[in-house]
Amino acid sequence: MAKAPARAAVLKGMRAALRLQRDLGLDQAGARGHRVDVFGAIYRQNVPLLFRKLEPLLGAYLREEGNPGIILTTRRPLGQQRFTAAHELGHHVLNHDPHADDDSILRRSPDLAGDYMNLPPAEQEADAFASYFLLPDWLITTLMQRQHWTPQHLQHSDIVYQLALRVGASYRATLYALVRNKVIGAGIRQQLAKAQPATIKRALVPDHTIESTQNIDVWHLTERDEGAVIEAGRDDLFVVKLREDSNSGYLWNFDELQNAGFARWSFI
Ligand SMILES: [Zn+2]
Numbered sequence: 001m002a003k004a005p006a007r008a009a010v011l012k013g014m015r016a017a018l019r020l021q022r023d024l025g026l027d028q029a030g031a032r033g034h035r036v037d038v039f040g041a042i043y044r045q046n047v048p049l050l051f052r053k054l055e056p057l058l059g060a061y062l063r064e065e066g067n068p069g070i071i072l073t074t075r076r077p078l079g080q081q082r083f084t085a086a087h088e089l090g091h092h093v094l095n096h097d098p099h100a101d102d103d104s105i106l107r108r109s110p111d112l113a114g115d116y117m118n119l120p121p122a123e124q125e126a127d128a129f130a131s132y133f134l135l136p137d138w139l140i141t142t143l144m145q146r147q148h149w150t151p152q153h154l155q156h157s158d159i160v161y162q163l164a165l166r167v168g169a170s171y172r173a174t175l176y177a178l179v180r181n182k183v184i185g186a187g188i189r190q191q192l193a194k195a196q197p198a199t200i201k202r203a204l205v206p207d208h209t210i211e212s213t214q215n216i217d218v219w220h221l222t223e224r225d226e227g228a229v230i231e232a233g234r235d236d237l238f239v240v241k242l243r244e245d246s247n248s249g250y251l252w253n254f255d256e257l258q259n260a261g262f263a264r265w266s267f268i
Contacts, residue, residue, distance in 0.1 A: 009121050013128025016093050021136060033142040034229055035168035036134050038085045042070055047092055049085075059084035060100035061091035068092050077215055078233060079170045080106060083130055090129030096122040105130075109176050134169050135177035143167065144183075147224050151183050157195035158203065158220075165217055168231065171197050204239050 021027045024044060026036055042049045047068045054060075054073035058080065062069040070088040072081055080103075087105050090096075105127065108116055116124070143149070143166055153159045157171075164174035175192055178184045184192070198213040205218055218237045219230065232238075 006117055006124055009124035010128040012094070013090060013125040013130075014132045016090065016125075017129045017132035018136065020089075020093055021133065027136065027138055032138060033146055035166065035231060036136070036139065038082050038089065038134060041133075042085060042089050042092075045089070045092065047089070056102050057100050058103055058105065059088050061088040061096065061098055063098045079164070079168060079173075082134060082168050083170060083173055086130035086133045087126045089133070090126035091122065094122070094125050094129065096126065099123075099126075106170065106172070131173065131177060131180070135167055135173065137181050139167055140177060140181050140183065146228075154178060154183050155188050155192070157192050158200050160192060161197060161200045162220055165219055166228070171195075171200075205237055208237065210237075 018027075020041065021036070024041055026041075039049060047070055050069065050071045051074045052071055053075055054071070055075055057073060058076060059070065059072040062071060070085065070092070072084055072088070076084070083106065084101065087101060091099055099122065105123075108119070108127065140163070143163060144154075147162075149159060149163070154163065160174055160178065161171055163178075164171045167174060169177070172193065175184075175189050179186055179189045201213045201216065201218040202210060204220055210216060215233065216235050216237060217233060218239060219232060220239045220241070221230070222241055
């Protein structure tokens with residue numbers, strides 16, 4: 001098996017992603033722990049970003065008479081848009097030729113070997129760029145510390161899903177990054193990959209009927225999310241589990257949430 005080309009492509013994509021994060025200050029103290037602002041990064045590279053109803057394409061990197069541009073479909077959930085955006089940004093940063101991408105970019109990964117080796121090197125490089133740009137090791141480490149998640153916790157699909165929400169990547173892309181970062185092993189990843197996000201979401205809100213989970217995420221928020229910026233979709237659900245103890249001054253006021261437009265359906 002010819003492993004060398006993929007390894008070289010992964011290294012090239014990784015280095016470009018880490019360099020851009022450093023140049024944009026994304027890995028600095030204040031920004032650490034927040035999901036990487038990929039759309040902002042494209043803007044700061046002076047690359048016009050357009051959203052269109054593309055189907056079946058997810059996105060494309062364009063260059064018209066030397067002028068770069070990135071186009072993304074509106075017909076996908078935010079996590080997939082963000083990954084596509086990072087992949088197209090990779091094409092730009094790595095000086096690739098214009099390229100259009102369909103949803104195979106979401107399914108493939110270097111550790112699946114086989115067909116992956118037959119991909120053009122530019123695609124392998126853009127994939128690696130996207131993974132390292134959205135899911136850098138420092139972001140995973142920071143979130144694990146903040147949430148008190150150990151590698152053992154991350155052997156559970158529901159915790160991996162909560163990590164995926166906070167980094168703004170798909171469940172699958174998050175699993176891949178956890179293996180890469182040696183938090184979980186490849187065998188655990190294979191097991192966890194069988195879990196369906198729809199099942200995980202429904203398990204979090206057993207008393208609530210969700211017709212379609214495709215465009216809805218279910219956030220499990222605790223005190224450990226205090227101060228974090230939660231970038232949620234408009235239909236997302238929040239399960240808030242907080243300690244309440246009037247003797248020690250822990251009293252929560254939910255009126256503010258309702259005033260901010262949140263619908264409340266129950267408190268446990
Ligand atoms: Zn591509």
